[in-house]
Amino acid sequence: MKEKILISACLLGTNCKYNGGNNLKQELMPNLKALKEKFELIALCPEELGGLSTPREPAEIIGKKVITKFSRTDVSEQFLMGATICVNIAQQNSCKIAILKERSPSCGVYQIYDGSFGKKLIVGQGLTTRRLSAAGVKIYSEDEICKVI
Ligand code: SF4
Structure with missing residues (x-):
């Protein structure tokens, strides 16, 4: 039986991004194919799981809160x-690894936007990344898939 790992659903082409699109990139296809061969992928979108609709307003982390761009x-x-x-899904499926979408306020691994909605990046992690990491799940960004295949 293949080991189960988590992956941001938008990386696999699910249209769960705030603007109704996805983050499936042509250049990631070979690595995603290898990933699917080695692991059973559990695709999830934390923002949809948390009850937000798609499309939705973009949001950024501001201090301890997450605030939307237009209606605040x-x-x-x-x-x-x-x-x-x-985290519950990871624990129920004994997932030790998650591949998450860089720069998202939920899934960002090394960088997130600074809360100004001015496209400025800062060092930081999304809220799901933080929680999964605290629960012992090793997190990789989509640019690091080669480290796990
Ligand atoms: S919350 Fe994560 S999985 Fe959902 S669209 Fe944003 S980056 Fe992708």
Whole structure:
């Protein structure tokens, strides 16, 4: 039986991104193919799992909160709910690895946007990444798939 790992659903082509699109990139295809051969992939989108709809307003982490760009709605609760559900899924499936989408306020691995909605990146992790990491799951960005295949 193949080991199960988590992956951001948008990386596999699911249209769960805030703008209704996905993050399937042609250059990642060979690595994704190898990943599917080696592991059973559990695709998830923490923001949808947390109850947010798609498409949705973009949001960024500002201090301890997650705030949307236009209506300035506090969506921290939904983001945290999604992160908690992802940790539960990881534990139920004995997942030790997650491949997550860089720069997302949920899935960012090394970088996130700075909260100004000005496309400025800072060092940091998304909320799901933080929770999974604290639960002992090893996190890789989509640019690091070669490290696990
Ligand atoms: S929350 Fe994660 S899985 Fe969902 S669209 Fe954003 S980066 Fe992709």
